[in-house]
Amino acid sequence: MSGPVAMSLNFILSYQGLHVHINIVSLIDTPLKSGHHISAFVVTVRTVLFALTVSTTVVVYLHTIRAVVMTECTTFTEGEFYEGHFDPRAYVKNFYACPSGHADEKNFLTFVLRCLSGVFSAGEHKGKRLIDVGSGPSIHSVLSACDHYDEIVLSDFASNNRREIEKWLNNIEGSLDWKPILQYVCELEGKSSPSDLEATLKQRVKKVLKCDVRLENPFYPHTLEPADCVITSLCLEAACKDIQTYCRALHGLTKLLSPGGLLVMIGVLGESFYKVDDQPFSCLRLSRDNIEEALSGLGFSIHEFNLLPAEDRENNSVSDFEAVFHLVARKPSE
Ligand SMILES: C[S@@+](CC[C@H](N)C(=O)[O-])C[C@H]1O[C@@H](n2cnc3c(N)ncnc32)[C@H](O)[C@@H]1O
Missing domain, CATH: 2.20.200 (Outer membrane efflux proteins (OEP))
Structure with a gap:
């Protein structure tokens, strides 16, 4: 191939x-x-x-x-490319080593962590099951939610990413260091102990599964029980080569939710690439309208849509995003 x-x-x-x-x-x-x-x-x-x-x-x-x-995108870097070329440790070192994230992506990570904390810390949204789709090697997207859901599934297409998460969950020596991010989330939420938060998350994550968002059922051949909450961060635009594939993938994700379930998305608008060390990955350029139309077409009501425009875009050497977005939407009840 x-x-x-x-x-x-x-x-x-x-x-x-x-x-x-x-x-x-x-x-x-x-x-x-x-x-x-x-x-x-x-x-x-x-x-x-x-x-x-x-x-x-x-x-x-x-x-x-x-x-x-x-130009014509015959080589969009889809899941198979991630399997061989995505370095999970370099990714975390580049983008998640500290709460301020990558120096070229000013305020990106603090915006994301603050938005996620804003959604979950009050405990208004809770339930039995939460699925994070396309976690990469990262656990940051479920830190604020983990207190409020009994069973958490993390997932990714690439086995190297899933392996890094497993290593962290099992306290294997040399696993990724999430302490600075745990500390920051605790400060945001007035919690005193990052190690308690770490223990809670490790206890709540029940599975780390392979997923492929291009499939109608992203977890095929498994069928997961419907979730109360689905989170996805920076995955769909990395995985989907065109808007049709993106809309189908979004539909697949929403089918993982029970009626009335909560969808929380983090993504980027107007991005065509990002880099991990020197390795570029392509990204589907999205507009806010693309996402809102896709979700309202699926009957979702959007409760929050927060945007952080890129600062100093011309000096960003690791990506070309125009804005990072965070949204909260609800699946219609039957
Ligand atoms: C930019 S990373 C995002 C990782 C993490 N969620 C975050 O917020 O940092 C994109 C992720 O999408 C995953 N991915 C690519 N194609 C995929 C597919 N078809 N299905 C599921 N995940 C995929 C990659 O392996 C990678 O981990």
Whole structure:
């Protein structure tokens, strides 16, 4: 099977103390198959002026130009690509090492954690079962909810992600460190003990399952009992190559909910790629209308839609999102 090949070219042009750093990252099809095209092309040109003094080096960034050209997307990085190319430890180190998240994605993670805390900390939403779809290697999206649901299922397409979660749940040496995020959520919610929160979550997570959101039943061949709450964060836009697939996947997720159940989504608008270390992944560019139309088409009522526009987008080297959104919607009761 052919898959996209990530190419990264770096070079420096120097002339009399003026250094031009050129970084080209592109996703291209494997040359083994003909008729394929460049699918994503990211060019970053950094012009750096080094002014040397006796003891110090002053670096002045003159300007950063970034151009992203999306052409026909024959190589959208779907689940199979994640299996071989997504580094769970690098992902967590890049984006979840501390509550402020990645330095280029200002306030992204604090916005997400605050929104999730706002939904769940009062205890208004509770129930027996909660499913997080496309967890990646991460547990942050269920931290605020875990006190209020008896059984939690985490899930992802990629086995390397599921393995990292299992390692953390089983206290295996060298597992991912979620302490800074646990600490932050406790501070938000006035809880005194991150280790109690950690213990609660570890006790409530009953399964870590393979899922594929492109399937009508994402957990096929298993049939899960209907959940009171489904959470999904940054998964559908990473997994779905076009809006039709996205709407079908959303429908599949909503079928996991019992009537009247709660859907909580975190996602990005207007993003075409993100990077984990130097490895780019594609993303379906969504608008707020896309999501609202898809959900109202499924009969959901949207209770909250919160948006955080990207700050300093032109200097973001790890993604090109326009805004991060958080929404809470309810499935119609029968
Ligand atoms: C950007 S990560 C999001 C991870 C995590 N939920 C978060 O908020 O950080 C996207 C995740 O989607 C998963 N994914 C990709 N294709 C998928 C599919 N078809 N079904 C389920 N998960 C998929 C990837 O393995 C990856 O873990």
